[in-house]
Amino acid sequence: MSRRVLILAERSESGITDASYELIEAASRLAGGPDGVSAVLPVGDASEAEGLREVLPAGELLLVEGPAHASPTADGTAAAVLHAREASGAECVLLPHDPVGWDVAPLVAARLGTAAATAVSALSWREDGIAAKRSAFLGKFVQEVEAPGLPAVATVERGAFPAREPGPALSVRILPSPVGPGDLRSRLVEVRDAGAGGVDLTAADVVVAAGRGLGGPENLDIVRELANALGGVVGASRAVTDAGWLPHELQIGSSGATVSPKLYVACAISGAIQHLVGMRGSRFVVAINKDPDAPIFGAADVGIVGDALEVIPALTEAVRNSG
Amino acid sequence: MNAVALVKQVPDRNSAFRPAGDWIDESSLGYGINDYDRYAVEAALGLKEAGHAAETVAVTAGPADAGQVLRSCLAMGADRGVHLITDRAHLADPFFVARALANAVSGLDAGVVFAGLLAEDSGHGQVGGLVAGLLGYSFASAATGLHFRDGRLEAHRELEGGRIAVVELRLPAVVAVQTGINTPRYASLRGIMASRRKPVERIELAAPADGGGLRRLTLGRPERGASAEILPGSPQEAAAALVSRMRAGAGISFPGDAA
Numbered sequence: 368m369s370r371r372v373l374i375l376a377e378r379s380e381s382g383i384t385d386a387s388y389e390l391i392e393a394a395s396r397l398a399g400g401p402d403g404v405s406a407v408l409p410v411g412d413a414s415e416a417e418g419l420r421e422v423l424p425a426g427e428l429l430l431v432e433g434p435a436h437a438s439p440t441a442d443g444t445a446a447a448v449l450h451a452r453e454a455s456g457a458e459c460v461l462l463p464h465d466p467v468g469w470d471v472a473p474l475v476a477a478r479l480g481t482a483a484a485t486a487v488s489a490l491s492w493r494e495d496g497i498a499a500k501r502s503a504f505l506g507k508f509v510q511e512v513e514a515p516g517l518p519a520v521a522t523v524e525r526g527a528f529p530a531r532e533p534g535p536a537l538s539v540r541i542l543p544s545p546v547g548p549g550d551l552r553s554r555l556v557e558v559r560d561a562g563a564g565g566v567d568l569t570a571a572d573v574v575v576a577a578g579r580g581l582g583g584p585e586n587l588d589i590v591r592e593l594a595n596a597l598g599g600v601v602g603a604s605r606a607v608t609d610a611g612w613l614p615h616e617l618q619i620g621s622s623g624a625t626v627s628p629k630l631y632v633a634c635a636i637s638g639a640i641q642h643l644v645g646m647r648g649s650r651f652v653v654a655i656n657k658d659p660d661a662p663i664f665g666a667a668d669v670g671i672v673g674d675a676l677e678v679i680p681a682l683t684e685a686v687r688n689s690g
Numbered sequence: 691m692n693a694v695a696l697v698k699q700v701p702d703r704n705s706a707f708r709p710a711g712d713w714i715d716e717s718s719l720g721y722g723i724n725d726y727d728r729y730a731v732e733a734a735l736g737l738k739e740a741g742h743a744a745e746t747v748a749v750t751a752g753p754a755d756a757g758q759v760l761r762s763c764l765a766m767g768a769d770r771g772v773h774l775i776t777d778r779a780h781l782a783d784p785f786f787v788a789r790a791l792a793n794a795v796s797g798l799d800a801g802v803v804f805a806g807l808l809a810e811d812s813g814h815g816q817v818g819g820l821v822a823g824l825l826g827y828s829f830a831s832a833a834t835g836l837h838f839r840d841g842r843l844e845a846h847r848e849l850e851g852g853r854i855a856v857v858e859l860r861l862p863a864v865v866a867v868q869t870g871i872n873t874p875r876y877a878s879l880r881g882i883m884a885s886r887r888k889p890v891e892r893i894e895l896a897a898p899a900d901g902g903g904l905r906r907l908t909l910g911r912p913e914r915g916a917s918a919e920i921l922p923g924s925p926q927e928a929a930a931a932l933v934s935r936m937r938a939g940a941g942i943s944f945p946g947d948a949a
Binding site: 513559653665685690 | 703788807814816819820822824828832834847855856857870903904907911913926928930932933936939940942945947
């Protein structure tokens with residue numbers, strides 16, 4: 368049984384995003400090979416996409432072209448995806464589980480009269496629909512769901528599939544966009560770089576990350592001391608930056624910084640999937656948490672189950688005394 | 691024009707959850723408002739206080755006892771509530787929930803509909819977007835900032851790598867908010883007293899038809915393929931054992947190390 372699968376390809380300054388190559392791999396497995404994969408790329412002008420054909424290893428590349436796509440919007444991209452789905456006959460649409468997918472997937476699903484399977488890490492066909500493994504309860508549990516009826520829509524968790532190697536698309540089609548700029552209800556005004564607060568988390572060899580389990584901002588000093596002793600910098604989980612204990616630019620995770628230090632120390636961080644995505648490239652991961660079931664221990668090399676307020680000062684002391 | 695907040699009743703996040711059947715054991719759980727949705731309520735209240743909305747309306751779908759989350763919204767300051775009554779099990783399908791919410795919202799003269807980015811339990815993260823899609827409203831997810839000028843809504847969306855997209859939305863719009871977009875207020879005693887007199891409209895939902903969007907199959911703990919080695923002993927003993935592991939595993943030296 369071979370069914371066509373459509374993915375949304377995204378561009379960055381350096382070409383096609385890693386998330387897109389992961390989607391192509393996920394789609395290729397579902398479609399029984401890369402030939403069954405269609406990739407849609409909304410473009411203002413097809414000439415922008417010159418060269419991308421050579422690095423997009425799908426059966427077909429569909430360029431949905433029109434001024435409405437000169438800059439991306441939720442409804443514009445959703446319209447392009449729906450148009451490409453019809454043109455390709457794809458029975459499943461895969462989008463990244465990231466801020467782009469969060470915007471676009473529900474709009475696409477609503478138009479198809481269904482819900483999306485989101486935060487998905489595995490996919491299979493059902494007789495009439497798909498089944499998906501997904502993350503629930505903020506990463507504590509893995510859920511299997513069925514989306515009855517085709518076409519189906521899913522958002523794929525970052526890192527759940529390896530990135531497929533770049534390669535040429537077998538064919539390219541240019542489809543005039545079904546929407547004009549006047550049809551869109553949203554407009555991208557600008558994209559701003561977050562003001563870097565002087566600390567480059569992404570370049571640090573050692574990151575010591577603070578989590579909500581520390582209890583309050585008054586307990587951050589022990590994290591700073593550990594970071595100093597290790598020659599590293601302090602990062603944070605989303606809960607900590609949301610609570611205002613530390614500035615937002617120190618947030619590590621799918622909506623914050625992606626770090627790949629040699630050493631990552633997670634202090635009282637439970638390890639929601641959105642956080643794990645941001646630190647998964649770390650070479651050696653240490654987790655300190657009082658809950659032995661915390662998902663962070665599944666992503667760590669070594670862990671200590673205990674009260675972070677006791678363990679962190681003990682670790683700082685041990686590091687200082689070890690030189 | 692009104693400001694609407696979509697809210698969900700979820701199990702208390704500090705509960706000891708146990709998988710049972712295709713979901714969790716719900717026999718002895720406390721329930722409360724989904725944390726993300728508190729930010730949605732605060733955003734709606736803020737819109738009214740800034741003079742951009744006449745009323746704030748909180749809407750939920752859930753069983754009879756989910757009325758408690760509407761009460762907490764009213765205590766925070768919302769003017770009225772709409773309770774779409776349905777079995778807890780029917781909340782499994784975000785499409786069913788979104789369609790019911792969309793029906794309710796369409797009669798509320800909504801200018802802006804706020805939703806939490808996701809629910810702490812099911813975590814589908816799409817009900818707001820589905821409502822927007824079903825109603826043809828504008829949509830922005832992951833909003834960390836809002837500005838209202840000249841009848842236009844500007845949402846700041848958090849992208850990967852900490853970048854921010856500034857998006858202008860035509861009204862009506864649905865905005866799915868990130869935690870941290872504002873500081874949700876706590877209900878004052880006066881707010882709690884006042885909430886008792888505020889109206890809640892109750893609407894019984896028909897059971898979902900066949901098909902629908904999603905069905906639950908199983909729920910379980912994640913596989914711990916490469917789980918951490920847990921170091922035993924007192925904090926001091928474990929910490930001492932950890933130092934050499936860190937040095938070897940990360941392949942680095944620390945500032946205090948002898949050169």
